[in-house]
Amino acid sequence: MKTGSKIFQWLDERFELTPVIEFMSKKKVPLHNHTIWYYMGGVTLFLFIVQVATGILLLLYYRPGSDSAYESIRFILTKVNFGWLIRSIHSWSANLMIFFAFIHMFSTFFTRAYQKPRELTWVTGFILLVLGMAFGFSGYLLPWNELAFFATKVGTDIVGVIPFVGSFLLELLRGGEDVTGATLTRFYGIHVAVLPAIFTVLVALHLLFVQRQGMSVPENLKDLPEEKMREMPFFPHFFLRDALLWMVVLNVLLFLAVFYPWDLGFKADTFAPAPAGIKPEWYFMFMFQTLKYLPAHILVFEGEMIGVLAFTVAGIAWMLVPFWEVKSRKGMKKNVMMITGVAALTFIIVITIIGYLS
Amino acid sequence: MKSFLIIIWIIAAMLMLISTRSAAQDKNPVFETDDCIICHIQIEMMPADFHQNDIHLQEGLSCAGCHGGDPSTDDPELAMDRERGFVGVPSRQETPEFCGKCHSSIEVMRKFRPRIATDQVEQYFTSIHGQKLKQGDKKVAECVACHTAHSIMSANDGRASTHPLNVPGTCKTCHSDPEYMKEYDIPTDQFENFTVSVHGTALLDNKDTGSPACNDCHGNHGATPPGLESVSHICGTCHANNLNYFSSSPMEKAFREMEIHACEQCHGYHEVIPTSDEMISVGEKSVCTTCHSEGDVGYTAAVEIHKDLTDFVQKYNEAEKKLQEIKKKGMDDVDILFALQEANQTLIHTRTLVHTFDPLQVEEKAEEGKEKAIEAINLARQEIEDFYIRRYGFGFATIFITIFVVALYFKVRSLD
Numbered sequence: 001m002k003t004g005s006k007i008f009q010w011l012d013e014r015f016e017l018t019p020v021i022e023f024m025s026k027k028k029v030p031l032h033n034h035t036i037w038y039y040m041g042g043v044t045l046f047l048f049i050v051q052v053a054t055g056i057l058l059l060l061y062y063r064p065g066s067d068s069a070y071e072s073i074r075f076i077l078t079k080v081n082f083g084w085l086i087r088s089i090h091s092w093s094a095n096l097m098i099f100f101a102f103i104h105m106f107s108t109f110f111t112r113a114y115q116k117p118r119e120l121t122w123v124t125g126f127i128l129l130v131l132g133m134a135f136g137f138s139g140y141l142l143p144w145n146e147l148a149f150f151a152t153k154v155g156t157d158i159v160g161v162i163p164f165v166g167s168f169l170l171e172l173l174r175g176g177e178d179v180t181g182a183t184l185t186r187f188y189g190i191h192v193a194v195l196p197a198i199f200t201v202l203v204a205l206h207l208l209f210v211q212r213q214g215m216s217v218p219e220n221l222k223d224l225p226e227e228k229m230r231e232m233p234f235f236p237h238f239f240l241r242d243a244l245l246w247m248v249v250l251n252v253l254l255f256l257a258v259f260y261p262w263d264l265g266f267k268a269d270t271f272a273p274a275p276a277g278i279k280p281e282w283y284f285m286f287m288f289q290t291l292k293y294l295p296a297h298i299l300v301f302e303g304e305m306i307g308v309l310a311f312t313v314a315g316i317a318w319m320l321v322p323f324w325e326v327k328s329r330k331g332m333k334k335n336v337m338m339i340t341g342v343a344a345l346t347f348i349i350v351i352t353i354i355g356y357l358s
Numbered sequence: 359m360k361s362f363l364i365i366i367w368i369i370a371a372m373l374m375l376i377s378t379r380s381a382a383q384d385k386n387p388v389f390e391t392d393d394c395i396i397c398h399i400q401i402e403m404m405p406a407d408f409h410q411n412d413i414h415l416q417e418g419l420s421c422a423g424c425h426g427g428d429p430s431t432d433d434p435e436l437a438m439d440r441e442r443g444f445v446g447v448p449s450r451q452e453t454p455e456f457c458g459k460c461h462s463s464i465e466v467m468r469k470f471r472p473r474i475a476t477d478q479v480e481q482y483f484t485s486i487h488g489q490k491l492k493q494g495d496k497k498v499a500e501c502v503a504c505h506t507a508h509s510i511m512s513a514n515d516g517r518a519s520t521h522p523l524n525v526p527g528t529c530k531t532c533h534s535d536p537e538y539m540k541e542y543d544i545p546t547d548q549f550e551n552f553t554v555s556v557h558g559t560a561l562l563d564n565k566d567t568g569s570p571a572c573n574d575c576h577g578n579h580g581a582t583p584p585g586l587e588s589v590s591h592i593c594g595t596c597h598a599n600n601l602n603y604f605s606s607s608p609m610e611k612a613f614r615e616m617e618i619h620a621c622e623q624c625h626g627y628h629e630v631i632p633t634s635d636e637m638i639s640v641g642e643k644s645v646c647t648t649c650h651s652e653g654d655v656g657y658t659a660a661v662e663i664h665k666d667l668t669d670f671v672q673k674y675n676e677a678e679k680k681l682q683e684i685k686k687k688g689m690d691d692v693d694i695l696f697a698l699q700e701a702n703q704t705l706i707h708t709r710t711l712v713h714t715f716d717p718l719q720v721e722e723k724a725e726e727g728k729e730k731a732i733e734a735i736n737l738a739r740q741e742i743e744d745f746y747i748r749r750y751g752f753g754f755a756t757i758f759i760t761i762f763v764v765a766l767y768f769k770v771r772s773l774d
Contacts, residue, residue, distance in 0.1 A: 078690035085748075237773050244766040251759045258752040261688045 029238045030217045031230035037107035038215055038238075039245050044104050046246040047097035048203065050253065051135075054090040055192070062142070064188040066181035069144035070267040077264060088257035094136055096253070098283045101129045109321070109341050113216035119322035121209040124202050126319040131199050136281050138191040144184060149268035150278045152187075153179045158291065161305040180270065279355065286348045287311055289355035318344070386415065392429045393437060394421040409509030411517070417470055424456070451491060453500040454479050481580035497538065504528055523561065525571035526552060548572075551629035570596065590620035597621075603713035635671060638712050639664035662717035666724040670708060673731040674701055680738035689741040694734045701730035 012018055029038060061080055063072040076083035105125060108114055114122035141152045156179065160170035175182030221229065232238060280288045290311075294303035317324070325337055389395055389410075398404050398421075414423060422429040427444035428437050438444045448456040458479035460466045467474050482488040482500075490498040504519060511518035519528045530549040532538055539546050552558040552572075560569035575592050576582065594601030604610055604620060613620055619627075624637065624645040636643035640652075640660055650656035677698055684691045704727030711720050 074692075078692055084688075232774075237770065240766055240770050240773070244763055244770065247759050247763045247766070251756055251763075254752055254755055254759075258748050263688070 024211075024235055025233070027211070027214065027234035028231040029215050029234050030221065031232055032218060032221055034107075034111055034218055037104075037111060039242060040100055040104035040107055041210070042242045043245060043249055044097055044100040045203070045207075046249060047093050047100060048199075050089065050093045050250075051097060052196070054086045054093065055196075057086045058090060059192060064142070064185050066144060066184055066268075066270075069142060069184055070264075073143045073264060084261060085254075085257055088260075088262045089253050091262035092253055092256045092260075094139060095282070096249070098129075098132050098136060101132055102283070105129055106341065106345055108216075110338070111216070111218050112337065114322045115216075115325070116322070118209070118213055118216055121206060121213065122322050123319055124206040124209065128199065128202050128206060130315070131195055131202065133283055135191065135195050135199070136283065138187040138195065140281060141179075141184060141187045142191060143264060144268050145265035146268050146272075146275060147265050147278065149179060149270070150274045151280050152183065153274070154278060154288075155280060155284070156183075158304065158308060161302060161308055163305060163309075166305075178270075282352060282356075285355040286351040289351045289358075386410065388415060388418065388420045392420045392422075393432045394425075394427065394429045397432060397434065397437075405508045407506050407508045409511075411511060412508055413510050413512055450496050450500050451494075453502055454482050454488070454491070457501045478579045481578070485577070485579065485581045487581060497532075497541075499532060503532070522567040522571045523565060525573055526558070526562065529572045548628045551626075555626075555628060555630040556632050557630055593621040593625075599710045600713045603711060607713065607715050609715050633709075635664065635667045635709075638667070656715070659715055659717050663712060663715075663720045666717070666721045667708065667712070670705060670724040670727050670731070673728045673735070674698075674705055677701065677731040677734040677738070680735055680742075684738050684741050687742070687745050689745050691741075694737045694741070697730055697734035697737060701727050701734060704730055 008017070029035070058076065061072055061076045061083065063069065073087065076087055078084075080086075108122065108125065137152075137155060141148045156170055156173050159173060160166045162169060171177065173183070173186065174180070175186045217229075279285065287307075291304055291307045294307045296303050298306045321337075389399075414420075420429055421427070422443075425445055425447070426442070427439065428442040431437050436442065438446075445456075462476050462479050464476045467476055478501075483492065487498045487500070491500055506519055509517075509519075511521075513520040513522075515521060516523070518524065526549055533544075534546050534549045536546045553562060557569045560566040561571055573581070590601055590604070600621075610620070613623065621627075625631070625633070634643065637645045638660055640647055640657060641664075644660065646656060646660040650660065677694075681691060681694050681698060684694060704723060708720060708723040708727055711723050714720070
């Protein structure tokens, strides 16, 4: 018996691996017009792995603190071998990860893959997107540059308008009244410890749900007889296709990092006035821009507060789609959900574009 | 419950006490206790230039502190009784001694400002202003003319007429008024010239208080026009190296013999224009050709010095251009920046050495600077090379990834 087989047997005896392998080998992926969307989650996962790998490498040299953060990133960019590449890939990959997470979410929504029995897969997926955005927000401040400093100031100001708990949350986030070195160390802790821990657990759960329940089949194919349903095995057919796409994405990442290296900007000057044209990261733009359009007061309430509450309610409603969608009237169901999805997507795209043009 | 309410009441009462006390503290007590001020406010006869932040008032010195009298009575006759020390408003001639009562006494002044000078009056009478005042001239500046009478503030206070940024404006009040200055036979375009000078633009436009105002060259209380001998010393207080080089150069003797002002001859005085390397050349903007002509030693020196300078500046500019290119490409500019900073320091030193009028010394320094600039250029070239190596690296990585992707593709096809 070969050594490999011996090791497997040793492990199998203790952990009963054979049923798991059998389950995996029998796992099938349905083939149809919308199969392409199945790859989006995989790409997001790949980009998350890239984030973890590059993030760990950056940790080796990054030093949090208002006197050292900017300098350490500058050191990474200029003195550390391939530091420029790692940092640029980390920044680009973060943005692409959020981008693909959005595509993954909307494709799931439009193919209605969130329906029973995959409600919790949808909920965990949505929470992962929110956490991904929190990753982006906390990571944005870490270089301690001018843009990040003021964007964080504006971003955390928004938290302050939440009724009752706003000022408490604001101080909790900032570690004081203003954005200072204390905020930076907090964001650092959140970015490299708190969020990764929660994120990893949720990713594991999300993947477990997907593996356990298999891929969702679009509604129009659900009623097809089993012999007419086209499928391919997950291992190795789908897995190799996934790997192929990951390699293409990796190449795109390299291209972006080499030809469009992520700018470091100027070091934050906490006493300087905010420069013109401070904008948040693109995935926050639709919320930021909407809040700008709201009047100062709506009835007796602060306009910004109403906006923040409205986004919170909308986010929760979106997360709970699988639960309230079922209650819609039959016949109208598909149209209502389709209109909701298209409206949400159009709103996000249009407001984001306006945000960048204005 | 009852005791709880009592505690609340006590806290509220304490808070009210604290707040009332703060309000009273904020207000100068003089306004409530000094009958001169109380009455003069009531009858609306306060001095036109009165300011409640006046430094004397802030230190508790009210009207009687200067004008005498009795501020404790509201009877005007008693309050302004000569027997009670009332001296009224001093004439212009009396003003220096009037202020000097306190300002010339170290015993009085040390209570307020232990390190303040007490020789202002003495110095004042050495100035042209003071001398003319003694001769009976009622138009020349005395204390009040520059410091104001009732809105005097520390020279560090931005609102003070004597703050460095406000000094040119204060002097200008008289010195730029041709009608007022008519009888003195001195120019009135100093302020106009100063505003376009390097000093004036730095001070007035860029608010750089390190740049000299009128008093920095002419003196404060002992204000007097610098004589022929002292011009270079005045410039030299800030431009020490330039003066040192000049003093030990052969030009110093020649200037002295020809009775030419050392610095002013080439740079001007109130309208000191920004210097350029063209000044030490034989071109249109040359100041050397005023005295030197082709064939003489000075002329040859000007040609050589100008060539050394322009060669160095050319290299320096080339290095700076490369630095911009590096920045644009997002490459490492730290070491280039350091090399350029050193080159810049050497350039400043080389330009200062021009005042030796010695081509050899200038050439030596310029060569040193050129080497620094060349070092920066070489570093920049290396970075540009690295920039392209990254692209080649990307090209190789793409080839490998593509091969892998194609292999995967064929593998997938074979599985299907």
